[in-house]
Amino acid sequence: MLKAKGLTKRYNGTVALDSLDLEIGPGEVFCLLGANGAGKTTTINLFLNFVEPTSGTATINGLDVTQHPIETKKSVAYIPEQVMLYRNLTGIENLEYFSALAGHTYPSLALLGFLDQAGLDQDAAARRMAVYSKGMRQKVGIAIAIAKKAGALLLDEPTSGLDPKASNEFSELLKKLSASGVAVLMATHDLFRAKETGTRVGIMKHGQLVAAHETKDLGHQDLERIYLEHMRD
Amino acid sequence: MKTIRVIAIKEVREIFRDGRFRAASATVLVLLLAAFAAGWKHQADVDAQHRAAQMETREQWVSQGEKNPHSAAHYGVYAFLPRNMLSMVDTGVYPYTGVAVWLEAHRQNGLLHRPAQDGTTIQRFGQLTAATVLQLLIPLMIILLAFGAYAGERERGTLTQLFSLGIDRRKLAVGKALGVSTALAMLLVPAAFAGVAALMSTSGSGELAGNTARILAMAAAYLLYFGVFVALSIGISAWTSSSRSALLILLSFWIANGLVAPRLVSEVAATVWPTPSSVEFNAALDADLADRTEMDAELERVREELLAAHGVSDLSELPVNFLGLSFQAGEDHANAVFDEHWNGLFDTFERQNGLQKKLSFVAPVLAIRSLSMALAGADFSHHRDFVDAAEGYRRDLQRRLNAEIESHPVAPGETYLADAELWEAIPTFEYRAPGVGWVLRNHVWSLVVLGVWFGVSILACSTAARRVRPV
Numbered sequence: 001m002l003k004a005k006g007l008t009k010r011y012n013g014t015v016a017l018d019s020l021d022l023e024i025g026p027g028e029v030f031c032l033l034g035a036n037g038a039g040k041t042t043t044i045n046l047f048l049n050f051v052e053p054t055s056g057t058a059t060i061n062g063l064d065v066t067q068h069p070i071e072t073k074k075s076v077a078y079i080p081e082q083v084m085l086y087r088n089l090t091g092i093e094n095l096e097y098f099s100a101l102a103g104h105t106y107p108s109l110a111l112l113g114f115l116d117q118a119g120l121d122q123d124a125a126a127r128r129m130a131v132y133s134k135g136m137r138q139k140v141g142i143a144i145a146i147a148k149k150a151g152a153l154l155l156d157e158p159t160s161g162l163d164p165k166a167s168n169e170f171s172e173l174l175k176k177l178s179a180s181g182v183a184v185l186m187a188t189h190d191l192f193r194a195k196e197t198g199t200r201v202g203i204m205k206h207g208q209l210v211a212a213h214e215t216k217d218l219g220h221q222d223l224e225r226i227y228l229e230h231m232r233d
Numbered sequence: 234m235k236t237i238r239v240i241a242i243k244e245v246r247e248i249f250r251d252g253r254f255r256a257a258s259a260t261v262l263v264l265l266l267a268a269f270a271a272g273w274k275h276q277a278d279v280d281a282q283h284r285a286a287q288m289e290t291r292e293q294w295v296s297q298g299e300k301n302p303h304s305a306a307h308y309g310v311y312a313f314l315p316r317n318m319l320s321m322v323d324t325g326v327y328p329y330t331g332v333a334v335w336l337e338a339h340r341q342n343g344l345l346h347r348p349a350q351d352g353t354t355i356q357r358f359g360q361l362t363a364a365t366v367l368q369l370l371i372p373l374m375i376i377l378l379a380f381g382a383y384a385g386e387r388e389r390g391t392l393t394q395l396f397s398l399g400i401d402r403r404k405l406a407v408g409k410a411l412g413v414s415t416a417l418a419m420l421l422v423p424a425a426f427a428g429v430a431a432l433m434s435t436s437g438s439g440e441l442a443g444n445t446a447r448i449l450a451m452a453a454a455y456l457l458y459f460g461v462f463v464a465l466s467i468g469i470s471a472w473t474s475s476s477r478s479a480l481l482i483l484l485s486f487w488i489a490n491g492l493v494a495p496r497l498v499s500e501v502a503a504t505v506w507p508t509p510s511s512v513e514f515n516a517a518l519d520a521d522l523a524d525r526t527e528m529d530a531e532l533e534r535v536r537e538e539l540l541a542a543h544g545v546s547d548l549s550e551l552p553v554n555f556l557g558l559s560f561q562a563g564e565d566h567a568n569a570v571f572d573e574h575w576n577g578l579f580d581t582f583e584r585q586n587g588l589q590k591k592l593s594f595v596a597p598v599l600a601i602r603s604l605s606m607a608l609a610g611a612d613f614s615h616h617r618d619f620v621d622a623a624e625g626y627r628r629d630l631q632r633r634l635n636a637e638i639e640s641h642p643v644a645p646g647e648t649y650l651a652d653a654e655l656w657e658a659i660p661t662f663e664y665r666a667p668g669v670g671w672v673l674r675n676h677v678w679s680l681v682v683l684g685v686w687f688g689v690s691i692l693a694c695s696t697a698a699r700r701v702r703p704v
Contacts, residue, residue, distance in 0.1 A: 045704060048396075048397055050393065050396065050702070050703050050704045051704065069399065070399040070400075070401065071399070072399070073396075073397060073398060073399025074399050076397075077397070078393070078394070078397035080390070080393060080394075082390060083394070084389050084390030084391050084393075084394060085391060085394070086243070086247060086391060087389075088246070088247045088250040088251060089243070089246065089247065089250075093243075093246070097239065097243050098394070098398065100235075100236075100239040101236060101239060101240070101395070101398050101400055102398050102399075128250075148398075154397075
């Protein structure tokens with residue numbers, strides 16, 4: 001579903017991502033761990049074709065994102081650290097707008113259903129985005145992904161700044177989505193959330209994927225130890 | 234098309250939920266309606282005054298009693314400049330050119346009673362007309378509506394969300410432009426209906442129908458002008474990195490376009506083609522009028538030929554009244570002087586206007602201003618057309634009165650007196666302004682300039698929108 005082959009990005013001689021090889025299939029949740037500047041966000045931006053690769057390819061469903069920028073985005077949903085939506089529109093209006101732009105027109109009841117699946121009740125859906133908390137906005141982001149019927153999710157620090165309860169709810173939603181066959185690539189600093197949610201974790205350092213493990217083979221402490229070992233070098 | 238519609242509807246919804254837009258649009262709407270109301274009131278007053286004055290001057294003319302035609306020629310008549318109903322929207326040069334002209338013997342007079350002369354000091358800072366609102370305030374409003382179209386979304390982070398959907402960038406730009414245009418239309422359409430209602434109430438549906446082509450041309454020209462600002466604002470917003478930069482650039486353009494360029498271009502035109510002061514003009518005119526050497530020689534030649542042809546030695550023995558010929562010779566001499574001076578002055582004004590038109594590529598307001606006042610029948614070309622028509626009427630009137638004297642020889646010491654039959658036989662001055670085709674032919678350059686500005690703005694907007702990066 002999501003595949004990177006020799007994916008490299010350099011900015012004025014500085015390597016942001018160095019020959020990344022990665023494949024994430026349906027139902028997999030791959031969590032990218034690493035310090036700031038390790039190349040996690042660059043990887044996601046390359047899959048979204050927000051930046052052009054220096055070399056290598058990023059493909060979604062077998063299509064190169066640089067050659068098929070519009071088609072590849074039809075099958076992927078993106079949730080950034082801060083889901084930013086239109087302040088003067090309500091939750092349901094934002095969902096309706098983004099769904100329509102993604103090519104899906106739904107009746108209000110269906111839209112409310114998506115928001116409900118994402119954990120947002122009807123009262124909240126009718127309120128303008130200006131009064132939403134970060135957790136509520138992230139839920140609308142999830143609802144947009146559900147409504148888009150995306151086969152892949154690209155998440156960039158989606159739980160950063162969320163309280164533990166909201167963070168846990170978010171993880172549960174992700175698990176549900178991956179169980180339905182969605183491939184997920186999530187960049188995060190949260191080792192605990194990565195272990196809880198991910199099926200695989202990868203550790204990035206200086207633009208390179210230096211380690212990748214199945215989460216079922218690791219305990220929380222194992223993951224923390226491995227991560228710190230890589231960070232120490 | 235569906236994507237464009239979805240984007241446009243969302244833009245309109247957001248704009249209308251923005252309190253700043255509601256406040257700004259209410260202000261502009263009030264100003265526009267106030268300008269319409271002021272124009273309507275002024276137009277109604279002027280029309281009534283002109284109708285009454287025109288009737289009165291005719292009444293005075295036909296009831297002047299028995300009189301020598303030359304005395305009647307000096308008595309003269311007034312011709313009143315009929316204002317096109319659209320001058321309610323754009324007063325053009327009307328406040329500075331006068332409203333009536335006295336048509337008398339031996340003299341081509343300038344127009345009298347300039348409305349600007351009656352203006353208060355505060356009015357000198359600028360008169361609020363619908364044209365001012367349309368040319369200056371609506372573009373400002375477009376800028377305020379559109380400067381954040383891309384830059385604002387980039388700052389708020391919604392642009393990455395949008396672009397992650399794989400949206401077609403051209404459709405996004407068109408949708409945003411359509412959204413801003415729709416919001417604007419919701420403000421302008423009711424104002425336009427109010428304007429048409431005001432036009433109908435002052436002038437009636439007949440005159441309205443007669444001006445349909447002018448109204449449609451004016452509406453099309455303003456739409457093109459607004460289109461320039463919509464495309465430019467969205468393009469700049471897409472091109473700049475922050476909404477603050479976008480606003481700064483657009484406001485600078487607005488100031489340069491609306492406030493600096495018109496004054497600068499006027500100054501340039503006046504420097505390149507200077508006009509004499511009224512004192513200088515009148516002094517030169519009077520000097521040439523006073524030089525009657527050639528005319529006297531020509532009159533003497535005609536006198537000798539006439540006497541010889543009729544075999545008489547005294548003018549009183551001629552079968553014609555030589556005084557009529559003499560008066561007409563005076564008119565012909567003066568007319569040649571008037572043609573030279575007035576046409577020279579008017580040609581200079583035309584050259585100034587022509588230079589301003591040529592320079593209008595530097596700012597779209599120059600092109601729309603020129604087109605707007607022309608379509609409203611209130612530009613200098615219309616003024617000149619009226620002056621020429623009134624002067625033509627004056628010359629015909631003088632010719633007719635002098636011919637009347639010529640055909641009535643009198644004994645020495647006697648004077649020929651004409652009566653009401655002659656006064657009534659002279660038609661009233663009727664003036665019909667040129668049609669819209671004449672206006673558009675005179676303003677092809679302004680149309681081209683507006684079209685080029687529109688095309689370049691669309692191209693710039695399209696290029697900037699294609700190059701927008703979400704991060």
